[in-house]
Amino acid sequence: MRKIWMGALILCAATAFAQQPAATSQAPAAKDASTVSMVLDRQISSVESEFVPAVEAMPEDKFNFAPTQGEFKDVRTFAEQARHVATINYMLAAAILGEANPVTSGEKENGDAKYKSKADIVKYLKDSFAYLHKAYATITDQNLLAPVKSPFGPGTMTRLGIAVLNQGHNFDHYGQMVEYLRMNGIVPPASRK
Numbered sequence: 365m366r367k368i369w370m371g372a373l374i375l376c377a378a379t380a381f382a383q384q385p386a387a388t389s390q391a392p393a394a395k396d397a398s399t400v401s402m403v404l405d406r407q408i409s410s411v412e413s414e415f416v417p418a419v420e421a422m423p424e425d426k427f428n429f430a431p432t433q434g435e436f437k438d439v440r441t442f443a444e445q446a447r448h449v450a451t452i453n454y455m456l457a458a459a460i461l462g463e464a465n466p467v468t469s470g471e472k473e474n475g476d477a478k479y480k481s482k483a484d485i486v487k488y489l490k491d492s493f494a495y496l497h498k499a500y501a502t503i504t505d506q507n508l509l510a511p512v513k514s515p516f517g518p519g520t521m522t523r524l525g526i527a528v529l530n531q532g533h534n535f536d537h538y539g540q541m542v543e544y545l546r547m548n549g550i551v552p553p554a555s556r557k
Contacts, residue, residue: 401503404527411534412493417553418541419446424482426548442544446485447475449537453492456530457499459515460523
């Protein structure tokens with residue numbers, strides 16, 4: 365688990381560094397106006413820009429698809445994957461904000477089972493990203509490493525730790541959902557460019 369955290373932190377740091385403007389020989393280097401919350405928000409926007417279109421690409425009649433052959437016994441359906449990511453987004457954003465989770469975590473953190481249709485699930489997912497943007501906007505240099513209550517039980521985490529965990533978690537499930545799309549003959553939108 366520690367290797368995953370370190371890898372995710374390195375990935376976020378490398379991506380943030382790569383977004384810094386390069387100095388040119390023609391003009392003096394400008395001061396970077398980015399803040400911690402802006403860098404983190406760009407990262408979650410990147411995740412969102414791939415994740416939401418992937419969910420939207422799956423036809424509604426395939427939303428309950430889950431692979432069954434091989435090592436896929438008892439895996440989440442496509443719809444459950446999307447609801448799970450949205451639910452965890454809410455949990456992590458609430459922890460950053462120091463608020464109670466505004467949604468029901470549901471069985472296996474798959475969210476409220478009332479979200480059944482594609483339209484309901486896509487809206488739930490989009491709303492979860494909006495809540496993340498709200499939470500990330502509150503992260504500053506001063507509170508970045510301050511402990512907050514862990515959303516996973518006793519103990520604490522830092523806001524930076526939660527943000528890094530969120531990035532890795534979303535892309536982990538995105539990778540799984542890409543396989544679901546491809547198993548149904550659908551090229552993920554991010555791969556169509």
